[in-house]
Amino acid sequence: MSGWQWCNSTTHWGAGGSNRRCLIAMFETLTNRPRRVLEPMERISEILFALIMVLTFTCSFSVADAGREEVRTMLVGALGCNFAWGIIDAVFYLMASFSAQGHGILTLGALRQVSSPAEAHQIIAQALPPVLVSVLSSSELEIIRQKLNQMPDLPRRPRLKKEDWLGALGVFLIVVLATLPVVIPFALIADAKLALRTSNGIAVVMLFLTGYAFGRYAGYRPRKMALAMVLLGCAMVGITISLGG
Known part of the structure; x- marks a missing residue:
């Protein structure tokens, strides 16, 4: 890994805090540690996003008078929606990666231009997590x-690297693939009511597992977070449907 790649690490939720992630990636570079294509929280958030999107289709689907044509229309809508949003989210990921890399280049440039070591220390401290800064000496x-x-x-301008494209592909695949377990029952089960119950059961299990993974990553009561994620997911789906989403 070349020296400047320390700044090429981001989350597609935005460039805020990119200084912090750039310096964390710098530590990985100095210790020759490979950077993950997608961080655990990025994967968890993408799965949650995909589940909420597909549930807005399945939960608003009426099985009372549903025939095969209505089921097919719902399947096409759910898959098409998440396919499109997978592409959009992947583009957002690339934009955030590009922005964070450029911001990292500017930060490193500013760091090299300051004449006072104290000013440089301040720039570094502002980019690092407070807990880490508290244990670092001058x-x-x-x-x-x-x-x-x-x-x-050090490049003059940011450039998207292989890891960025792989990350964007990962975002797209997660959004699309997380949709399949929820919609497959409608394709395999002829009884629409049974298919809906099976689909909802799978969605609840996936929300539970997503919440459990989030709890483990956050270091806070995985089972409690799993139950909270189920409730949060259902609430967000209800809000989305009520607002016409």
Whole structure:
């Protein structure tokens, strides 16, 4: 990995806090650790997003008078919606990656231009998590500054790398693939009412597992977070449907 790639790490939720992620990626570069294409929280949020989108279709689907044509229309709508949003979300991911990389280049450039080590330490401290800053001494911040100044191959402008494209592909695949378990019952089960119950059951299980993974990642009561995710997901679906989404 070339030296400038420390700044090429982001989450597609936006460029806010990109300084922090850039410096975290810098540590991975200095220790020769490979960067993940998608962070766990990014995967979890994409699965939750996909489930909410597909549930707005299945939960608003009336099985009372539903025939095969109505089921087919619902399937096409659900798959088409998540396919389109998978593409849009992937584009957002690339935009955020591009923005964060450019912001990282500007930050590193500003770091190298300041004449006072104290100013450089302040720039680094603002980009790092507060807990990490609290245990770093001035001499350790100075070591970081020196290593950043020694990094070669700093590009003048941001460029999307292989990891960014793989991340965007991962976003797209997660959004689309997370849809399939919820809609497959409608394609395999002739009884629309049974298919809907099966679909809802699968969605609840997926929400539970997503919440459990979130709880483990956050370090806070996975089972409690799993139940909360089910309730949150159902509430968000209800709000989306009530607003005409």
